[in-house]
Amino acid sequence: MRTFMISWIPQCLQILRSPSRLFHGCSRLRTSQIISYYDSVNRCEKELPKYFNFASDVLDEWLQLEKDGRRPANPAFWWVNDEGEEVKWSFEELGFLSRKTANILSEACGLQRGDRVLAVLPRVPEWWLLSIACIRAGIVFIPGTSQLTAKDILYRLQASKAKCIITSDTLAPAVESILPECQFLKAKLIVAKGNRDGWLNLKELFAVTSADHKCVKTRNEDPMLIYFTSGSTGSPKMVVQSHSSYGIGFATSSRYWMNLTPSDIMWNTSDTGWVKAAWSSIFAPWISGSCVFVHNMPQFKPTIIAETLSRYPITVFCTAPTAYCMLVQHDVSSYKFLTLKHCLSGGEPLNPEVMEKWKIQTGLDIYEGYGQTETVTICANMKGMKIKPGSLGKAVPPYDVQIIDDHGAVLPKGEEGNIAIQVQPSRPFCMFSEYLDNPEKTVACMTGNFYVTGDRGIMDEEGYVWFVGRSDDIINSAGYRIGPFEVESALIQHPAVSESAVVSSPDPIRGEVVKAFVVLAPAFASHDPEKLTRDLQQHVKKVTAPYKYPRKVEFVQSLPKTATGKIQRKVLRNKEWGKA
Template identity: 85%
Template sequence: MRMFIKSWIPQCLQILRLPCRSFHGYHRLLTSQIISHYEAIHQYKKELPKYFNFASDVLDEWSQLEKDGRKPANPAFWWVNEEREEVKWSFEELGFLSRKAANVLSEACGLQRGDRVIAVLPRVPEWWLLNVACMRTGIIFVPGTSQLTAKDILYRLQASKAKCIITSDTLAPAVESVVPDSQFLKSKLIVGKGSRDGWLNLKELVAVASAEHKCVQTRSQDPMLIYFTSGTTGFPKMVVQSHSSYGIGLVSGGRRWMNLTPSDIMWNTSDTGWAKAAWGSVFAPWICGSCVFVHHMPQFKPEVIAETLSRYPITTFCTAPTAYRMLVQHDLSRYKIMSLKHCISAGEPLNPEMMAKWKSQTGVDIHEGYGQTETVTICANMKGMKIKPGSLGKALPPFDVQIIDDHGAVLPAGEEGSIAVRIQPTRPFCLFSEYLDNPEKTAATVRGNFYVTGDRGIMDEEGYVWFVGRDDDIINSAGYRIGPFEVESALIQHPAVAESAVVSSPDPDRGEVVKAFIVLTPAFASHDPEKLTQELQQHVKKVTAPYKYPRKVEFVQDLPKTVSGKIQRKVLRNREWGRE
């Protein structure tokens, strides 16, 4: 039962549902005006439009195609939880509810175009609704993970000057504790049941709000999103993305990397606070007319992932490398996963060994992609392309991705340098606009004719890019430069290693040496630590260059990770160097 829809849409509303008509194949759909037009813009075959709004120019167009029967009958949005409750919205229903939510933001909250709204929510349907409502009103959406502390929330409120915060009843007390120091905050919206003093209830307001709303006309380069992203030092930076940067910029990734069509159902497990949620759970699927599938799943459970993949007709799956590793250990070959046909990953590199295990258990390859909060997908193992396990793939059109030296000169194949995107003579519109209120950090991303990602890599003779590590992750031991990923890739091939993180550790003779923090598989948990350390060291010497082996090894129960599943090497490195 659509309990969510039932409670929000007045009973008098009867949404028209027309049957899907027959097609002459999917070519007509894939070359529809929506997709082909914006892909042409992305490839510089057409000029960027002066005005663009994803809600009116894409979502409302799919709604019209849906009403005309010129789109497969998949919903636009499909949400489930562990109790097997479901929410399904068509594009028309999404439009109806998002217009009501837009009126709530404008009228009940008193927000205006250009104001900033922080949304700290788990994977609940309201998060998607608010995304679209903000687009319709020109309000800037600022997502945050539900794992934020009161201190984190205060910093974000002060730095962004947000006038409204939207959160769950669980986090409301943390918000209330910092309200006295949040001088810009004007209104607070709560998502959940019941009432709370000083808060507006989103569900109650949407139920009585008007569905009549005219989408504002936003310029393509007007700000749409602000993401807080952590750097190597200092407080998190505010990454500004425009209406076109993600709204049009992700069409190439959606088509070529995610391989999405209007008949696909895409499940991306990313937390709502991570930019990958915007990539794979909003813009790329919806610009391609695909269904966005969401599992509420407060905590990652391999058995829940596996059961969901076997129970629902999910065709496209995206999750973090850490999650893939956990799923492989859970052994997916025990499940009947019938619909899955395309898997992707991003966030950190995938080890070839793990990719091979996933393929053997599911029969599906993992297509790795690469990008940042500041970019869209810039490299990928695209559909139909030869996959080189462990590589980030090739540059995604229209990007010119190169490996450059410290002076901005392009390096020849096989030489390590900075992964960079050419921005001269033309800066791709799908790069971030700026680090808000931080011109120095913004300027620091430019080196000669390139935007530098802060990652180091190598490009081979065929144009495949290979990740080496973050600039600050590189280990310089006795004059040898060692990337942590290559050591981790060697370690993961040993049956004792479930996960590992490699960082630098101080050494009186070499300056620094390689240290590996290792989570053991259950079968090796009781082995003698000293003997196992020697065995792993010899294993690494055989798999990769001997000088890269970890001179120090520490066995741990788990590794520190970000909410998106990335291993936080910085935390471990700081411990080693006494910087905590």
């Protein structure tokens, strides 16, 4: 059963014909000034406003410009699915519907400013309404992927002390199974067409709820979002982001990395439970007045991606490196992406080989960006910059990015160390506030005057940052430090390799050695494994430093990945070291 409510939304929007229901306000900024103003804040050319709310200070500004005819005739939100259903909202409609939703959260769910809400929903339009409604009401929004289990949901509810959970009829039974252990939970809101005992129904509440809502006045440091980290080193941690950190912090990368304008239509494929959805499906496009495009796909299929880029007037496309790899293997050169002009990637490093194939097949470059749940965009290949394939690009204001040693000293150019952001004497406003209820971890990520990302890298003479690997992914073999990404980048240049993951493996002489898990291209599935192993080893020795070649190779059908498509090297490493 589908969990969205397409049919009733147009009826609800008929109320907008009544002038008394419309938002009234005076636009303080022109179209070009909105993004320029917040970009100037990021560049420390203007002061950070004491009070800021993304809904009133950004979305409602675009709403007024739209009504005044000073914004291009472009939707604010455009949603489609594989069944041919479609939703389009203007900024005025988005404002109207999100104010209704804010009243539902406050009145029906009994939530107050500062309360926390866990939302576990797929890519349905209601997710966007709920996220903006929480901002309007000063409620802290906690997204979760719809792939969470009952155990995952219980952990998040207990850790966050959320007073409300919002989910679909698919996950409602999982929530009900853990209710006796959720002492803080006060309300359950379901996004579904039918009723469910014990749950408030969003569709029914829309029919009886007013759209008259006054946006709360939030301070720039007030909490707005909580994201749970992936839990790669222990239980997932709660990262708190303020109203200004994400609400303003993406202005510069929106303008110069994503190259967005009010005329653009941006499609970001990220799942709603992951931070990239906040980055590229809410804050970055809407601070620039762009249209957020969403295709509610149950799973990633290269053919569907290519057909969507061909069919719809998408101008900016963002997806994970794994997805680009699948697309170039599918070969998209036969498709015509008539409106596509700018391509982005993030989440994990992008192999130069994939970038080159995408360029050959589409004629377009991929502009890679780098950041974390705890930050906004740290580094990026900005529009107009020379792209160095394999590089993360340069630091994005207001961040001062350096490569430091384990004691906090800045290293010379070309030396490998910890990728870090300077936070003393002045901490950038677009940094996470804290790891909630975990002061030890909050302190532990600081070294000297720097926040340490946990990634290893190198900075070249021109200020480009090169990713080497996660600190715990680095392989120390007989004194040589080897980053998995460089070996994986070499492997994928061989025609036999479809995907690979490189980890450490125990060795009685060297302590540990490089091991490659390789997914073969279909044409090589029947090749002699011993000969193919030797071929791959010789290939890596030629492409990169010989000491980095994989002394062990294992051919596998697939690689373990997160819901966002990141390779879980930890799973493979634990298997090698007998910790699985």
